Amino acid sequence: MARIVVVTSGKGGVGKTTTSASFAAGMAMAGHKTAVIDFDVGLRNLDLIMGCERRVVYDLINVIQGEANLHQALIKDKQCDNLSVLAASQTRDKEALTKDGVEKVLNDLGGMGFDYIVCDSPAGIETGALMAMHFADEALVVTNPEVSSVRDSDRILGMLASKTRRAIEGKEPVKEHLLITRYNPNRVDQGQMLSLEDIKDILRIKLIGVIPESETVLQASNQGLPAVHMKGSEVSEAYKDVVDRFLGKDTPMRFVDPLKGGFLKRLFGGK
């Protein structure tokens, strides 16, 4: 049985798709057969971030409606052998995303030997977001150090605890992981940005990683390369750490302290 991981946030633009792409690629690099599914029907973008936009022939909705099978719709990633992408439909409306349909796709992927299925949720709390989280075993809750993002994440945590299959069937709850993205340690140091301790205090779930704010993410998406492949970058290392922690390794948080220059400046009263 495949383990299902939803990448969700409530708020848009916080890094769900960036995270889905890098997390899925990282899991595949760690040797796990992984599929990543775009649930943003009507506004698909995972294909662009993964760099496979020109190879999309069939999508999730085609599979749900029986117009194509999974083998036809899954796109093999160019970087990782054991990673496949299932694109969202660009044209159909969200009504086509049914609970039974999604369940069948997830079960079939499990039957094809996938170890992990990463569900890239759309923003908001409508059908697409509910479908992406419904069958989840674990959730990466992507949050920016910013008030509206934290509030929306709290709302999403409420939904994970009440609207998912695990919640409805009274099973062990969805395992929630906090992933803070676009973090700027220098601004935190200056009291201009919520710190990771602040966010942990407020949301009260376990932190799985911190991705620093970086131009690398734009450089990666420009090329259609998951940011985890940007060798030597902090973002890439931070995503690899997330994968390691997800797989049970205990590694210290990196890229969360201000640069040394900032410290010296503070010592000598510089602003």
Added chain:
Amino acid sequence: MGSFLSFLLGEKKKTASVAKERLQIILAHERSGRNAFQPDYLPALQRDLMAVISKYIKIDLQDIKVNLERQDNLEVLEVKIELPDHK
């Protein structure tokens, strides 16, 4: 004490701590609303009760209050029916 010191130094409160305080207040409020969990069948139950009781007594829909409360591990369905005054 810290705030007194910063008052003396004429420091402004950092915006990050303002953000944290605001979030803690609003989320405490929103969570309490969320946890007072109201299943969606309550309005329908209220209407059905209304239909049954109306067979015997003349009452208004507002006279029936249906509420679900959680007390520790116990869920209590509270149905309050106010009978009309005898005129």
